[in-house]
Amino acid sequence: MVKRSEGTPEPTGRPPSLADVAAQAGVSHMTVSRVVNGAGPVRAETRRRVLDAIDRLGYRPNSLARGLATGRSRALGVVALDSVLYGPASTLFGIENAAREAGYSVSVASVSAPERTSIVDAVENLRRQGVEGIVVIAPHVAAGRALEIAPREVPLVAVADTEEAPVPVVAVDQRDGARRATEHLLALGHRTAWHIAGPHGWLETRAREQGWRAVLAERGAPPPPVLRGDWSPRSGYEIGKELLDREGVEAVFVANDQMALGLLRALSEAGRRVPDDVRVVGFDDVPEAAYYSPPLTTVRQDFLALGRLTFGRLLRCIEGDDPPGRSIVPPELIVRESTGMRGR
Amino acid sequence: MVKRSEGTPEPTGRPPSLADVAAQAGVSHMTVSRVVNGAGPVRAETRRRVLDAIDRLGYRPNSLARGLATGRSRALGVVALDSVLYGPASTLFGIENAAREAGYSVSVASVSAPERTSIVDAVENLRRQGVEGIVVIAPHVAAGRALEIAPREVPLVAVADTEEAPVPVVAVDQRDGARRATEHLLALGHRTAWHIAGPHGWLETRAREQGWRAVLAERGAPPPPVLRGDWSPRSGYEIGKELLDREGVEAVFVANDQMALGLLRALSEAGRRVPDDVRVVGFDDVPEAAYYSPPLTTVRQDFLALGRLTFGRLLRCIEGDDPPGRSIVPPELIVRESTGMRGR
DNA sequence: CGCGGGTGTGTTACCGCTAACACTCGATAC
DNA sequence: GTATCGAGTGTTAGCGGTAACACACCCGCG
Numbered sequence: 001m002v003k004r005s006e007g008t009p010e011p012t013g014r015p016p017s018l019a020d021v022a023a024q025a026g027v028s029h030m031t032v033s034r035v036v037n038g039a040g041p042v043r044a045e046t047r048r049r050v051l052d053a054i055d056r057l058g059y060r061p062n063s064l065a066r067g068l069a070t071g072r073s074r075a076l077g078v079v080a081l082d083s084v085l086y087g088p089a090s091t092l093f094g095i096e097n098a099a100r101e102a103g104y105s106v107s108v109a110s111v112s113a114p115e116r117t118s119i120v121d122a123v124e125n126l127r128r129q130g131v132e133g134i135v136v137i138a139p140h141v142a143a144g145r146a147l148e149i150a151p152r153e154v155p156l157v158a159v160a161d162t163e164e165a166p167v168p169v170v171a172v173d174q175r176d177g178a179r180r181a182t183e184h185l186l187a188l189g190h191r192t193a194w195h196i197a198g199p200h201g202w203l204e205t206r207a208r209e210q211g212w213r214a215v216l217a218e219r220g221a222p223p224p225p226v227l228r229g230d231w232s233p234r235s236g237y238e239i240g241k242e243l244l245d246r247e248g249v250e251a252v253f254v255a256n257d258q259m260a261l262g263l264l265r266a267l268s269e270a271g272r273r274v275p276d277d278v279r280v281v282g283f284d285d286v287p288e289a290a291y292y293s294p295p296l297t298t299v300r301q302d303f304l305a306l307g308r309l310t311f312g313r314l315l316r317c318i319e320g321d322d323p324p325g326r327s328i329v330p331p332e333l334i335v336r337e338s339t340g341m342r343g344r
Numbered sequence: 345m346v347k348r349s350e351g352t353p354e355p356t357g358r359p360p361s362l363a364d365v366a367a368q369a370g371v372s373h374m375t376v377s378r379v380v381n382g383a384g385p386v387r388a389e390t391r392r393r394v395l396d397a398i399d400r401l402g403y404r405p406n407s408l409a410r411g412l413a414t415g416r417s418r419a420l421g422v423v424a425l426d427s428v429l430y431g432p433a434s435t436l437f438g439i440e441n442a443a444r445e446a447g448y449s450v451s452v453a454s455v456s457a458p459e460r461t462s463i464v465d466a467v468e469n470l471r472r473q474g475v476e477g478i479v480v481i482a483p484h485v486a487a488g489r490a491l492e493i494a495p496r497e498v499p500l501v502a503v504a505d506t507e508e509a510p511v512p513v514v515a516v517d518q519r520d521g522a523r524r525a526t527e528h529l530l531a532l533g534h535r536t537a538w539h540i541a542g543p544h545g546w547l548e549t550r551a552r553e554q555g556w557r558a559v560l561a562e563r564g565a566p567p568p569p570v571l572r573g574d575w576s577p578r579s580g581y582e583i584g585k586e587l588l589d590r591e592g593v594e595a596v597f598v599a600n601d602q603m604a605l606g607l608l609r610a611l612s613e614a615g616r617r618v619p620d621d622v623r624v625v626g627f628d629d630v631p632e633a634a635y636y637s638p639p640l641t642t643v644r645q646d647f648l649a650l651g652r653l654t655f656g657r658l659l660r661c662i663e664g665d666d667p668p669g670r671s672i673v674p675p676e677l678i679v680r681e682s683t684g685m686r687g688r
Numbered sequence: 689c690g691c692g693g694g695t696g697t698g699t700t701a702c703c704g705c706t707a708a709c710a711c712t713c714g715a716t717a718c
Numbered sequence: 719g720t721a722t723c724g725a726g727t728g729t730t731a732g733c734g735g736t737a738a739c740a741c742a743c744c745c746g747c748g
Contacts (some may be wrong), residue, residue, distance in 0.1 A: 233635040274742035409704035
């Protein structure tokens, strides 16, 4: 229960402003502003009176007004896919976290499909809101095209592993992750490794596929045809059923954990044992991966770090000194039973 | 490539304002405002000139200024847990979706733990930003306490299945979902059903537990001791290992799909077959649930609908007519193999 | 003793927009 | 022929802050 001194203000309808506080404290609104911002000299006694009035009135600075006056909203926009894919969602929270610590607020604009127009719209929306910078989490080639025509007046950072983006990018090194996964499979003695890729148009799809293909080429392993899913467990399952008919499928690198789950399911239904008959590696290390049947070897992406790094990068853009180039977070291979020793 | 007419404006540094457009078009800023807002009479010819100037200058209304002038920011705040639990994240996107359609922007303030102080802080932060309404997605009793001391000047809706909240709530009927799950298990002929609950303090935990307990009581089934996890697959796994030592565990209702996954894993490691030896029901219907081993019978929550409903409710609060009471979304039981016919 | 230079405070003018009202027309009504 | 009206436009005064400068006042200094 809050104890209120006598001076509880009349319920004016709208929240108290600097002027109201100033009146209460018997000073000018400018003095109140100085107290609130801790800037400029104010006598201790005056400060006390002002703080008192603030407390009594329940004053809360209005960041709209402040933003308007200073030209700095201390707000950021994030364009995110509204799917609940683990990676993008985690990244969003990583960004929000870092932003809050730095005193920035975060506005989200979600897009249901990574199309050029919807992304442009989202960016447009955020700009209206006066955000100081924008993060686009839409690892899709359409996003890349959208960014080309995006306004250059507002700092913009993309979370996507690509080198061609016309804006600064931050990403987990997808190709490296894919390389590690594939190398791991080949190191187990398999002649080659199959790949269940993500859908066309996604930058991750391409990078992971490239990493996989590069390792096969280096080792002289014959590249099997690429199978293509849509990130969903369902697609992994369907593709898994197709795989059953093929010869010599001993090792499969799947472009994300969810599809890998579908694959595991298809294999298990067909009585094929993992890792004994087939070895499987996923990508992402979702929290569930360690409890799949069997626990899934996968490539961990540190999305929280990614989010924080992204915010840091954007902040530097906002502040003007923007060291160009990509910021890369290294992935990590997590080995579990799905690639366990043969016969164990 | 955008074709620019001769009048490309000098790069003034700051974005063009109403006044700039007005000057270009040779009208008063007020006329421009009318054109932009489609309000008030403007001659067709004038409108054309203004639209032209807007186009040429790349004018973009500043919602900060608009918000300040009108007192309506057309922004909403969402307080969300920064964990990537499937439910809360989906709900957030559902809200964002509905909000965008209605012309509202969404600011998120995440809290890392559902503690009273952090929630109060988050709400405070959002209020500073001038949001017109706030959604709290923090189904925790601490959130309930936070809401008690929350300011009543700004409309606030909570997403939580509770009847005691001092604010309007929107929720999926957790108790009903738990009832259906439990009834389903008993209908299969088991003497009783065990329950792996969520962590203390969560409203869902309580409601699901109550639903489960109520059904047991009605059927005269002996209630086994409640086992308590923390939503993570890991905790489900640990508890699963404990369960192996117990007698007569034939049916388990798990409070979320992730823990159910952990349980499935523990059972499978111990050679206990699902559904033959043990039947398992989860809660949430995450996209992966259909591909667990075996596919998981679970209670589906339509989070997207929940988000939309929440936004609608908040909007009515903002507009003043707030029909009191709870808004409830019904859950749905999805039957899969984990409760399949015995012996099949 | 006058003067420079801090320290503490107030004044004024914006920031970009909208609300409210004032004004100028031409058309219509009486 | 003048009062009345509505359409179309402009003027002014805010919204709640901050920036920039003005103004006391008090200190130490040459």
